[in-house]
Amino acid sequence: MTHKIIVAGCGGMSNTWIDYAIQRANAEIVGLVDIFEESAKAMAAKKGLHVPTFTDLSAALAATGANLVFDVTIPASHKTIAITAMQAGCNVFGEKPMAESFADAKEIVEVSQATGKRYSVMQNRRFMKQIRSYRDLVGSGAVGTVGSIHADFFLGAHFGGFRDAMDNPLIVDMAIHTFDQARFITGADPVSVYCHEFNPPGSWYAGNASAICIYEMSDGSVFSYRGSWCADGLNTSWESDWRVTGSKGGARWDGSSMPYGEVLDPEKPEGFIREMVRIEGQDVYDGSEGHWGCLDEMFAALEAGRPAETDCLDNIKSVAMVFGAVESARTGLKVKL
Structure with a gap:
């Protein structure tokens, strides 16, 4: 072909x-x-x-x-x-x-x-060895049943151009990545969202460049997002800073290093604060990363006659998270997705 x-x-x-x-x-x-x-x-x-x-x-x-x-x-x-x-x-x-x-x-x-x-x-942030490791760590059951997943995104991005004039620059142009990552990590889809969107002092964007969102997910878990695109200093990575809490422990990923977790130590007795054992995410992904990894998948899917991992039939669910959040912020109400 x-x-x-x-x-x-x-x-x-x-x-x-x-x-x-x-x-x-x-x-x-x-x-x-x-x-x-x-x-x-x-x-x-x-x-x-x-x-x-x-x-x-x-x-x-x-x-x-x-x-x-x-x-x-x-x-x-x-x-x-x-x-x-x-x-x-x-x-x-x-x-x-x-x-x-x-x-x-x-x-x-x-x-x-x-x-x-x-x-x-193009959802290039799915195609990194670290996030693939994090997804596998969470999906392995090592931390138990997922109860919640949390993402922090704080950067001061001085783009200029069309983003500075958008009504919802953070949610519409950037948060799609983080929302799609949450679906990828957990394998769950959104059910509802409540979002408070705002533009803090010092922002150079015309529209709201900060937001806090709470999503109910299809597996019963909750996904929380805290983000700002006008946060100078103490920046997270572009991939966000993640935490998953489960019934047996938790898993962390700072968006750049390899992920890790802490799970209950079965050899230690119960206590007020239970003792934990550290587990490490495995580095097993050997594909291309970033845009090239996503393009590899797009072409492979097209040549195999199947939908790509980021085909619009799937990506519409991440898009729903974006515009559901915008609608919630506009109305002040929880929105069903």
């Missing part, structure tokens, strides 16, 4: 996607699209690509015979790009979030189902 790729969007993030496609033996970039054609031409020159450039995706698809679109445009364009591509007979691999609203995300899923074309979403 040869993948003939149109890259839609030639901003900074497209560098990684284009570099991946260039090194893949059965992939060929056949065109670049950007609303500012000079950006597409500059990217083609930068990467040594002798391909046509366009300002319109439909024109690019008609001219090149592409069968796969990389959507690395801004979130506001994702719905149009994805639906245009799938209705033209192309599969789509796209940057998160799937769309700027839950209604748009559902429409994308409906078009994917109607056309039989795959739309897979």
Whole structure:
């Protein structure tokens, strides 16, 4: 199978996607699209690509015979790009979030189902040896039945550009990663959410850049999220700082080191504070990490004729966590998902 790729969007993030496609033996970039054609031409020159450039995706698809679109445009364009591509007979691999609203995300899923074309979403934070180890540690039963999972995310990110003007920059543009990680770690899906969203003093964002969320999950556990994108100092990792509590102990992951846990020591008697034994997460994941790991999975799934791990049919559940949180913050009510 040869993948003939149109890259839609030639901003900074497209560098990684284009570099991946260039090194893949059965992939060929056949065109670049950007609303500012000079950006597409500059990217083609930068990467040594002798391909046509366009300002319109439909024109690019008609001219090149592409069968796969990389959507690395801004979130506001994702719905149009994805639906245009799938209705033209192309599969789509796209940057998160799937769309700027839950209604748009559902429409994308409906078009994917109607056309039989795959739309897979970049959730690169699933593809790290540390989080794979953490998921395995929690899933092994070593800490018992999971009662709660907690994530802290505190960074001072001075992007500039569209994020600074968004209404919900943290929840819509960034928290999708952490919410998807929570589903990945526990294997549970969201049932309801209560969210308080706010913009603290010193924030350089126009919209709410901080939030606290409480999710009820399908396995009966609770997931809590505390986050800020305007927190200068004492920063967590981009992968968040995690804690799982279980019926036999707990597991920690700081987002960068290998995870570990503490479980009840069966050889020690009961006490006011029970004695614990440390357990270590195992380093067994040997796949590529980050964007390249997620792209490996997307291509492997497409070539095997199966949904990717981050196919829109699954990712819609993480998207529901995002827009459920936005709705809860807007209304002040708990929202069922």
